[in-house]
Amino acid sequence: IQMTQSPSSLSASVGDSVTITCRASQDIDYYLAWFQQTPGKAPKSLIYDTSNLQSGVPSKFSGSGSGTTFTLTISSLQPEDFATYYCQQYDTYPHTFGHGTRLEI
Amino acid sequence: QVQLVESGGGVVQPGRSLRLSCAASGFTFHHYAMHWVRQAPGKGLEWVSVISYDGNDKYYADSVKGRFTISRDDSKSTLFLQMNSLRDDDTAIYYCARGPLGRYQFPVYWGQGTLVTVSS
Numbered sequence: 340i341q342m343t344q345s346p347s348s349l350s351a352s353v354g355d356s357v358t359i360t361c362r363a364s365q366d367i368d369y370y371l372a373w374f375q376q377t378p379g380k381a382p383k384s385l386i387y388d389t390s391n392l393q394s395g396v397p398s399k400f401s402g403s404g405s406g407t408t409f410t411l412t413i414s415s416l417q418p419e420d421f422a423t424y425y426c427q428q429y430d431t432y433p434h435t436f437g438h439g440t441r442l443e444i
Numbered sequence: 445q446v447q448l449v450e451s452g453g454g455v456v457q458p459g460r461s462l463r464l465s466c467a468a469s470g471f472t473f474h475h476y477a478m479h480w481v482r483q484a485p486g487k488g489l490e491w492v493s494v495i496s497y498d499g500n501d502k503y504y505a506d507s508v509k510g511r512f513t514i515s516r517d518d519s520k521s522t523l524f525l526q527m528n529s530l531r532d533d534d535t536a537i538y539y540c541a542r543g544p545l546g547r548y549q550f551p552v553y554w555g556q557g558t559l560v561t562v563s564s
Contacts, residue, residue, distance in 0.1 A: 372550045374489070381539055381554040382481075382489060393552065425489050429550040432503040434491040 340364050340428050344437035351442065356414040359440045361426035363407045370430035373402055373411045376439075377422045385424075386411065418444070446470040446553040448540050453558030456530055466523040466540030466555060473521035474498075477543040479551050480514060480525050482536035492538070493525065494549055508534075530562045 341364040351357050361371065373386040384393045386402040389409060399414045413420055421444050426437040452464040466478070480492040493504045493514040502514050513526040523540050537559050541551030 370548055370550075374551075376489075381556050382551070383554070384550075384552050387544070387550055387552075388548075423488075427489075427491065427550060429548055432494075433505045434494070434503075434550070436489045436491060439488045 340367060340431055340435050342426055342428055342435050342437040344424075344426060344440050346440060347438065348441040348443060350444070351416055352444070353416055353418060355416050356412065357416065357442065359411045359413075359424055359426075359442075361404075361409045361411070361437050363409075363428055366406050367428045367430035369405050370428060371402070371404070371409050372427045372429060373400075374425045374427065375422045376425065377419075382425065413442075416442075446542060448542065448553060448555030450538060450540050450555045450558035453538065453560045455561045455563060457564050458531060458562055460530055461526070461528045462530060462560060464525040464527065464538055464540075464558060464560070466525075468521045468523065468540075468542065471542065473516075474518040475545065477549050478514075478516060478523045479541040479543060479549070480523075481539045481541055481551060481554075482534075483539070483557075484533070484536045487536075490536070494543070495523070527560070530560075532562050534560060535562045536560060 343362045369389040374382040376382040390402045447469045449467045479494045495514045511529045515524045537557040539557045540555045542553045543549040
């Protein structure tokens, strides 16, 4: 299953809200996760099952969608939110990641 | 707290082998599936492999199938990745990750990674 993220990069300002889209090449039901990665660090898990926040993740992050089209929305951007975001489908093996969306100030 | 510490990375020539380890602590290891995910320099994340909590089910990315083998030693709370016939494009940081309980698996907790460089 191919995962396509858009945009590949995005510029925004502190306080803005942004939305990242992830599209699957076939129906993955709601088996989609989102991850955040800052330079030089390991990825961090944000969301699973399309819209469920991992423990400790602030509610400024939200996910939605089903089937083949999914979105990650980040509200009230803070400096620590500027990172690269990846989606991953886990409906079918092999699991696959999107190519990432780099969120820049 | 959950801790995952990878080791075993290094520089290896093409065609040779390497075994990665991931020492786990802070949770009941044999209850959870475990994953390997890699990231080539400057590139995105690539899922590599997963092993079920009981070791009976293993899945691989097409790019490593037949060359890499995932395994676990529950007595030592350790995950392994045996990598054979290494190629230049296997150069990456390799992360181990713990999944959630349940059938549908995705990385929840991540280690800091170990760098594998395949070069002559």
